[in-house]
Amino acid sequence: MPRVWSGAAVLVVVLALCLVLPQLYANQFLFFDLMVYLALAQGVNILYGFTGYLPFGYVGFFGTGAYGMSLAVLKLHLPPVPAVLAGGVAAVVLGLVLAPLLRLSGAYFAIASLAASQAVYYVVANPSLTGVTRGPYGISLARVYHPSQSYLVMVGVLGLTLAAVLYLRRSRRGMVLQAIRDDPQSAAMAGVNVVRERVLAWLASALIAGLVGGVFAWQISVFYPATVFDLSTSIMAIVFTLFGGTGTLLGPVLGVTVLFGLYNVIGVSEPQYFQLIYGALIVLLVLFLPGGAASLLKRRGIDVL
Amino acid sequence: MLVYALTAGVLFGLFYSLVGLGLNLVFGVLRMVNLAHGQFVMLGGFAAYLAYVRLGWHPLVTMVVAAALFLGIGYLLYPLFAPRLAASTDPEMISLVFFFGVAEMIQALAVIGFGNNQRSIYAPVFGAAPVRLLGERFPAAWVVSGGVSLLALLAVYLYLYRSRLGYATRAVMASREEALVSGLSVGRISALAFGIGLALAAAGGVLSPFLLGGVNPGVGVGLTMTAFAVVVLGSLGNPLGTVLGGLIYGVSLMLMQSYLSEWTNLLPYLLLLVVLLVRPSGLLGRGVRHA
Amino acid sequence: MSCEPILRVRDLVKRFGGFRALDGVDLDLNPGEVVGLVGPNGSGKTTLINVVSGIYRADAGSIRLGEREIGKLPPHRVAALGLNRTFQVPKPFRSLTVRQNLEVAWRHRRRPGPGVREALEFVDLASLAEREAGTLNTAQQKLLDLGRALVAAPQVLLVDELGAGLGPSELELVADRLRRVAEAGTALLVVEHLMGFLGRLTRRVVVLNAGAQIFAGDLAAAAADRQVVEVFLGEGH
Known part of the structure; x- marks a missing residue:
């Protein structure tokens, strides 16, 4: 089977499972969160796996999407679905503002992106902006609350995200991004406009997080700034991606499924034990299995797409 | 109010210089960003709290003991992780992710061991009466912390600029490759630098409950960010710059708290972003590696 | 001249x-x-x-x-x-194959020049075309670097x-x-x-x-x- 088709098959299977499983096991919130992390992990994957930039502050786009969506509903009176798109646009705008961060090299970028997300959080949550963002008092979207619709839209966003990663794995642009990740200077001398390609990947991953944040806001409908700018959202998305293996389609899917499952077994009641486990996993992976769990499959000749 | 803000800013600035210096020393010598630095500071804070509550130790005694202990731990841990990380394809990023994992582990263990509550120490342990400086009254704990930080900074300065090992350490900071070629035992010097980095984190940590109002397992991330802001402000790899960065940070913090208190939380992050975007080499910098 | x-x-x-x-x-x-x-x-x-x-x-x-x-x-x-160059320490795209390394340059070339296969043969790497570039030895990486530069004509x-x-x-x-x-x-x-x-x-x-x-x-x-x-x-x- 050509790899494009096996990739498409994976996409269809994942989406079908997301639609069917809630009918069999009636916990829609669990599956919604699973999809949120599947999409966010792929968003991290697009940036880190294909350009080498690790966005510790990725949650900044998620929170911006949530607030963009909410303000579009509350201030512009948009219906929820266009409002979700507005959330995505808000995240892309933030991405454009922060694009100069891409001038920084690896570690500086990672930390600067974390600082940026915290800065956005403290602005949004600031009491003196209560008139605009409702400051620390949070948002209520009770008027448009519709969990089954928002669930379907989330399936759509996840589908879009997986398709984007599949495209990068199969296309010329994906090969070019990998070249940039391997060596930006060589890539430039090969004629690649390194800055433009990086910015595009950055904006694509911002768009994904913004859309996911928008649907998330719609789904939970009542939230505080700290809910949608929670650093542990970035951290979990990054850990899931690294655990599964970056630069592939299946790596992050695998990482989210295993670790999000583990999170729901022990992480909800005893988060510190979950944190200890994934902290240790990261340390061990970095030292002994830098390619993530997917590289174990690859070694056995299994295609991780 | 201005004199008060400036003086308090210098006292806090000395403390932040101490916290930043450990991070900078490790970066300068190892070329790795210790993302768990703030978590080591947090451990220092808990050491001060537990030693005081359980054993009745004076924080300054705890400081000496904790610094010595962390120095040894750092020195012994270094060979277990650093050579492996340095041999990887992208040491800068890989080590960042490694220390990120370490930070998460330390924070989790702190919650498991000490609980999630904010702990504070009875401040008058440093003297009950406020101290008068330049006509303003400051808590004794602040003045003592500032003074002790200054002494620790001086000690590091003497080590780096007046001792043979310190001279070798600076040679490694200037160029790891040339230091290797010229026969310095780069591994041992780096292990020592990592130990000193952790010792400075612990020393700053012991003071932290008095300046930050207490300690809890969650303070690590913010402290790492602040330390990074302080270091970048002065320029990575330049120990003297860190002292300047700490002072600038401390003074801006106090000015913000006096005049724009609602926006104080933003300060370290904005400062970091502005410096990285406008003058990435720092105020005294010779070079941040650009992508 | x-x-x-x-x-x-x-x-x-x-x-x-x-x-x-x-x-x-x-x-x-x-x-x-x-x-x-x-x-x-x-x-x-x-x-x-x-x-x-x-x-x-x-x-x-x-x-x-x-x-x-x-x-x-x-x-x-x-x-x-x-105008092109090679690097003192060769800098190939380590995770791409030898052929893909040259394809990146070939797809961005703006001037008529050698094709990928031609360039591979010229620098004597045709037999290693499908190898991951990170697995090449230094000499081979240097030749690959040269090939990458030549593809841009x-x-x-x-x-x-x-x-x-x-x-x-x-x-x-x-x-x-x-x-x-x-x-x-x-x-x-x-x-x-x-x-x-x-x-x-x-x-x-x-x-x-x-x-x-x-x-x-x-x-x-x-x-x-x-x-x-x-x-x-x-x-x-």
């Missing part, structure tokens, strides 16, 4: 902080000409290549490629206009210590290939420590010291020049 120089560098200055790595360098290259660039460590050879190829921005001076001023262009634009090729670390037969191969590139009309600036290797390519050398040119002319005359000898002996060569 009476034609106009294809590369014309004038008064090039590059500072790092207070240190002047390039202190007013002039250089002309004619089509098909090979010029050796020598000098002690830290004399500015690699800096010159980094500035001319657009990796660093010059602080002053001009760089003309044909009729175009390229001093302020980013490296991918410089490459598109026909450069008018000017800057070669930064391609010979260092190669064995005798590999040196022979590289020297032959560089001669053929020059014969096809490309101008070559070759940074090299190995004088024997350089001598097989050209007689014309430029000697840099402390960021400035101290000699330009015949290789043999350079060896007799008092200033050149002093600079090299002072370095312990």
Whole structure:
């Protein structure tokens, strides 16, 4: 089977499972969160796996999407679905503002992106902006609350995200991004406009997080700034991606499924034990299995797409 | 109010210089960003709290003991992780992710061991009466912390600029490759630098409950960010710059708290972003590696 | 060769902080000409290549490629206009295959030149086309680097210590290939420590010291020049 088709098959299977499983096991919130992390992990994957930039502050786009969506509903009176798109646009705008961060090299970028997300959080949550963002008092979207619709839209966003990663794995642009990740200077001398390609990947991953944040806001409908700018959202998305293996389609899917499952077994009641486990996993992976769990499959000749 | 803000800013600035210096020393010598630095500071804070509550130790005694202990731990841990990380394809990023994992582990263990509550120490342990400086009254704990930080900074300065090992350490900071070629035992010097980095984190940590109002397992991330802001402000790899960065940070913090208190939380992050975007080499910098 | 120089560098200055790595360098290259660039460590050879190829921005001076001023262009634009380079430490795309390494350059080329297969054969890597570039040895990575540069069909090729670390037969191969590139009309600036290797390519050398040119002319005359000898002996060569 050509790899494009096996990739498409994976996409269809994942989406079908997301639609069917809630009918069999009636916990829609669990599956919604699973999809949120599947999409966010792929968003991290697009940036880190294909350009080498690790966005510790990725949650900044998620929170911006949530607030963009909410303000579009509350201030512009948009219906929820266009409002979700507005959330995505808000995240892309933030991405454009922060694009100069891409001038920084690896570690500086990672930390600067974390600082940026915290800065956005403290602005949004600031009491003196209560008139605009409702400051620390949070948002209520009770008027448009519709969990089954928002669930379907989330399936759509996840589908879009997986398709984007599949495209990068199969296309010329994906090969070019990998070249940039391997060596930006060589890539430039090969004629690649390194800055433009990086910015595009950055904006694509911002768009994904913004859309996911928008649907998330719609789904939970009542939230505080700290809910949608929670650093542990970035951290979990990054850990899931690294655990599964970056630069592939299946790596992050695998990482989210295993670790999000583990999170729901022990992480909800005893988060510190979950944190200890994934902290240790990261340390061990970095030292002994830098390619993530997917590289174990690859070694056995299994295609991780 | 201005004199008060400036003086308090210098006292806090000395403390932040101490916290930043450990991070900078490790970066300068190892070329790795210790993302768990703030978590080591947090451990220092808990050491001060537990030693005081359980054993009745004076924080300054705890400081000496904790610094010595962390120095040894750092020195012994270094060979277990650093050579492996340095041999990887992208040491800068890989080590960042490694220390990120370490930070998460330390924070989790702190919650498991000490609980999630904010702990504070009875401040008058440093003297009950406020101290008068330049006509303003400051808590004794602040003045003592500032003074002790200054002494620790001086000690590091003497080590780096007046001792043979310190001279070798600076040679490694200037160029790891040339230091290797010229026969310095780069591994041992780096292990020592990592130990000193952790010792400075612990020393700053012991003071932290008095300046930050207490300690809890969650303070690590913010402290790492602040330390990074302080270091970048002065320029990575330049120990003297860190002292300047700490002072600038401390003074801006106090000015913000006096005049724009609602926006104080933003300060370290904005400062970091502005410096990285406008003058990435720092105020005294010779070079941040650009992508 | 009476034609106009294809590369014309004038008064090039590059500072790092207070240190002047390039202190007013002039250089002309004619089509098909090979010029050796020598000098002690830290004399500015690699800096010159980094500035001319657009990796660093010059602080002053001009760089003309044909009729175009390229001093302020980013490296991918410089490459598109026909100036390319190899790297002292080879920098392949490690996770891509050898073939894909050249495909990246081939897809972005702006000038008619060799195809991927042709270039692979030219640098003797056709048999390794499907290998991941990270698994190649240093010599093979250097050849791949050369192939990547040639796919862009450069008018000017800057070669930064391609010979260092190669064995005798590999040196022979590289020297032959560089001669053929020059014969096809490309101008070559070759940074090299190995004088024997350089001598097989050209007689014309430029000697840099402390960021400035101290000699330009015949290789043999350079060896007799008092200033050149002093600079090299002072370095312990």
